[in-house]
Amino acid sequence: MSSTTGQVIRCKAAVAWEAGRPLVIEEVEVAPPQKMEVRLKILFTSLCHTDLYFWEAKAQNSVFPRILGHEAAGIVESVGEGVTELAPGDHVLPVFTGECKQCAHCKSEESNMCTLLRINTERGVMLNDEQSRFSINGKPIYHFVGTSTFSEYTVVHVGCLAKINPLAPLDKVCILSCGISTGLGATLNVAKPTKGSSVAVFGLGAVGLAAAEGARLAGASRIIGVDLNSSRFEEAKKFGVSEFVNPKDYNKPVQEVIAEMTDGGVDRSVECTGNINAMISAFECVHDGWGVAVLVGVPHKDAVFKTHPMNVLNERTLKGTFFGNYKPRSDLPSVVEMYMNKELQLEKFITHEVPFAEINKAFDLMLKGEGLRCIIRMD
Amino acid sequence: MSATAGQVIRCKAAVAWEAGKPLVIEEVEVEPPQKMEVRLKILFTSLCHTDVCFWEAKGQTALFPRIYGHEAGGIVESVGEGVTDLQPGDHVLPVFTGECKECHHCKSSESNMCSLLRINTDRGVMISDGKTRFSKNGQPIYHFLGTSTFSEYTVTHVGCVAKINPAAPLDKVCLLSCGIATGLGATLNVAKPTKGSTVAIFGLGAVGLAAAEGARISGASRIIGVDLNANRFNEAKKFGVTEFVNPKDYDKPVQQVIAEMTDGGVDRSLECTGNVNLMISAFECVHDGWGVAVLVGVPNKDDAFKTHPINLLNERTLKGTFFGNYKPRSDIPSVVEKYMNKELELDKFITHQVSFSEINKAFDLMLGGQGLRCIIHMEN
Numbered sequence: 001m002s003s004t005t006g007q008v009i010r011c012k013a014a015v016a017w018e019a020g021r022p023l024v025i026e027e028v029e030v031a032p033p034q035k036m037e038v039r040l041k042i043l044f045t046s047l048c049h050t051d052l053y054f055w056e057a058k059a060q061n062s063v064f065p066r067i068l069g070h071e072a073a074g075i076v077e078s079v080g081e082g083v084t085e086l087a088p089g090d091h092v093l094p095v096f097t098g099e100c101k102q103c104a105h106c107k108s109e110e111s112n113m114c115t116l117l118r119i120n121t122e123r124g125v126m127l128n129d130e131q132s133r134f135s136i137n138g139k140p141i142y143h144f145v146g147t148s149t150f151s152e153y154t155v156v157h158v159g160c161l162a163k164i165n166p167l168a169p170l171d172k173v174c175i176l177s178c179g180i181s182t183g184l185g186a187t188l189n190v191a192k193p194t195k196g197s198s199v200a201v202f203g204l205g206a207v208g209l210a211a212a213e214g215a216r217l218a219g220a221s222r223i224i225g226v227d228l229n230s231s232r233f234e235e236a237k238k239f240g241v242s243e244f245v246n247p248k249d250y251n252k253p254v255q256e257v258i259a260e261m262t263d264g265g266v267d268r269s270v271e272c273t274g275n276i277n278a279m280i281s282a283f284e285c286v287h288d289g290w291g292v293a294v295l296v297g298v299p300h301k302d303a304v305f306k307t308h309p310m311n312v313l314n315e316r317t318l319k320g321t322f323f324g325n326y327k328p329r330s331d332l333p334s335v336v337e338m339y340m341n342k343e344l345q346l347e348k349f350i351t352h353e354v355p356f357a358e359i360n361k362a363f364d365l366m367l368k369g370e371g372l373r374c375i376i377r378m379d
Numbered sequence: 380m381s382a383t384a385g386q387v388i389r390c391k392a393a394v395a396w397e398a399g400k401p402l403v404i405e406e407v408e409v410e411p412p413q414k415m416e417v418r419l420k421i422l423f424t425s426l427c428h429t430d431v432c433f434w435e436a437k438g439q440t441a442l443f444p445r446i447y448g449h450e451a452g453g454i455v456e457s458v459g460e461g462v463t464d465l466q467p468g469d470h471v472l473p474v475f476t477g478e479c480k481e482c483h484h485c486k487s488s489e490s491n492m493c494s495l496l497r498i499n500t501d502r503g504v505m506i507s508d509g510k511t512r513f514s515k516n517g518q519p520i521y522h523f524l525g526t527s528t529f530s531e532y533t534v535t536h537v538g539c540v541a542k543i544n545p546a547a548p549l550d551k552v553c554l555l556s557c558g559i560a561t562g563l564g565a566t567l568n569v570a571k572p573t574k575g576s577t578v579a580i581f582g583l584g585a586v587g588l589a590a591a592e593g594a595r596i597s598g599a600s601r602i603i604g605v606d607l608n609a610n611r612f613n614e615a616k617k618f619g620v621t622e623f624v625n626p627k628d629y630d631k632p633v634q635q636v637i638a639e640m641t642d643g644g645v646d647r648s649l650e651c652t653g654n655v656n657l658m659i660s661a662f663e664c665v666h667d668g669w670g671v672a673v674l675v676g677v678p679n680k681d682d683a684f685k686t687h688p689i690n691l692l693n694e695r696t697l698k699g700t701f702f703g704n705y706k707p708r709s710d711i712p713s714v715v716e717k718y719m720n721k722e723l724e725l726d727k728f729i730t731h732q733v734s735f736s737e738i739n740k741a742f743d744l745m746l747g748g749q750g751l752r753c754i755i756h757m758e759n
Contacts, residue, residue, distance in 0.1 A: 105668045113693065298692060301689075308682075309658055311699075312684060313699040315492060315701055317696065320693065322692060322694055
């Protein structure tokens with residue numbers, strides 16, 4: 001039991017007061033965890049594009065003031081009623097989507113889209129009582145995707161926490177609680193390239209490079225990186241990318257370019273931009289007979305995926321993934337182990353580091369398209 | 380060696396002289412098989428919708444006169460140079476798509492779309508010399524899909540012939556050389572429903588019912604049949620279909636109707652009509668997280684498959700199949716065995732029988748939307 005158990009904690013949090021305005025480090029009050037909840041001390045967090053998107057809140061129902069952040073690692077401070085799987089001192093990764101272990105999705109071998117705890121970007125309160133655990137002078141500050149990790153302490157549903165190896169360096173494995181797992185799992189769990197196969201990865205940001213890393217681990221013989229930004233190519237080599245295609249360099253559709261490079265098409269493709277045209281290209285560039293395309297990046301809400309039915313009838317498979325098809329509680333600990341046994345490399349994703357007080361620098365870097373992951377140190 | 384080996388055979392064939400006109404039984408000459416070809420005596424054949432589509436030749440390059448037919452069972456009469464896998468007397472099913480066993484597709488464990496011998500609806504001649512083996516009074520008559528089974532004798536590439544159990548009744552298993560295998564394989568090889576799962580089948584013609592049969596064999600707990608023609612529902616019960624949805628009965632999209640019936644969506648769906656809107660419905664009616672939709676029916680015009688990307692990102696899978704993903708030579712013999720050991724039922728697909736001279740009745744039945752399969756007996 002920690003000395004703060006059952007009490008309100010006063011700590012620092014980076015509060016987004018308005019859409020698009022720099023976060024402000026404020027002193028907030030964090031209420032104790034209620035039933036099936038856990039209060040965590042966050043040690044390291046990182047910025048993911050999804051935080052940026054909802055912070056900018058363009059054309060969405062904005063919820064402000066809000067504490068963003070969902071890629072992080074921390075230690076359990078105290079647990080609420082009914083929580084048996086976690087205890088104070090446990091090392092955990094909070095995840096923006098959960099696993100209740102009871103619903104049809106959790107019981108399915110395939111799905112990770114828990115009926116109770118799946119990602120909800122609109123909700124800014126806890127499920128138990130539909131209230132926020134954060135406040136400033138009695139005024140609620142809203143949660144974000146059930147994690148709100150831009151705070152020294154946060155409260156999360158127990159189903160949204162992965163208990164991990166306490167030896168794992170939290171400043172590295174924090175990036176597994178979103179983007180890197182999303183890309184890695186898209187390849188390892190969904191595309192499943194066989195040894196020696198060819199893979200095309202669309203989008204060479206952190207998620208795409210994680211997908212490429214997955215293809216490298218799977219023993220792909222060719223990993224073709226597709227990006228409109230040629231300056232990403234050099235970095236991508238560290239992740240196993242062997243060839244590069246910039247669609248801007250060609251007069252024909254990129255799926256044609258890739259098909260010509262690969263005698264009819266790649267064995268697997270993984271689409272990590274969310275651009276609808278790239279999604280269609282990613283599907284149409286896989287080989288007929290056996291090709292599988294996996295969509296990862298999330299498009300804007302009016303996008304329409306369109307293809308000629310013959311492309312499907314010619315035995316191409318089209319799949320989509322969410323969080324790399326990893327079940328957060330059941331599967332993430334083993335991904336941490338892949339890092340611990342040196343199968344998976346994470347350091348190369350971390351290009352910057354800032355202290356919590358300078359969290360807005362992480363936003364600046366991402367807005368400028370610089371770097372891959374910036375670790376924010378809470379202490 | 381048969382008595383006719385190496386010689387031209389004169390026999391009867393049902394020739395299509397013009398698009399959409401009744402076939403005429405003619406005496407034709409059938410050349411001996413050349414390199415890698417075999418000449419077959421066809422004993423039974425059946426009409427498949429694809430024959431009708433190309434015979435009608437609406438909006439397609441017309442190639443006439445032509446001998447249609449691609450669903451059949453026969454016996455090898457003679458083989459050409461280089462053929463070692465087959466010999467006279469072998470019982471076979473000719474298939475409209477082949478398996479050379481050498482190309483990447485044939486070597487892949489997944490694909491059945493042989494680079495050399497995959498379906499070609501435009502070609503009316505044999506690959507080895509670009510000529511036809513059929514003629515009448517010196518006038519060439521074109522092949523169809525490399526099979527041309529509406530003839531007492533035909534010549535096919537050896538890669539397009541499946542050698543089967545000689546004890547199998549050819550008047551039943553001839554159906555496995557196209558439609559029934561297509562639907563069955565779509566379910567067993569591609570959709571792969573697990574025991575107790577829920578399956579939706581769009582289109583309750585022969586292919587859809589074969590897909591339903593596959594779901595029945597797999598132990599699906601619910602098989603929901605979707606068809607605009609309520610008359611098909613009764614027949615469909617014989618194939619394991621447990622519930623019926625007629626999209627015309629509802630104001631909302633059929634995928635919504637199905638999702639409501641199944642607590643969020645079916646585990647597997649198979650689309651067996653070729654209608655693009657139904658393809659979209661078949662995809663959108665499977666459950667998020669684990670649902671798989673398989674497209675089987677071929678569209679007859681240029682159209683686009685469209686869906687909101689979130690339907691894919693929510694972990695639905697979209698697949699397409701061709702000939703049920705069966706490799707003709709490697710896999711079809713085992714499908715015949717499924718029939719022989721009574722796992723698979725075929726008799727219920729056969730609703731009509733006619734003699735070869737009455738082959739046009741089979742067309743009438745299909746054009747009238749009647750029945751499932753009509754067996755054409757080549758011998759009286």
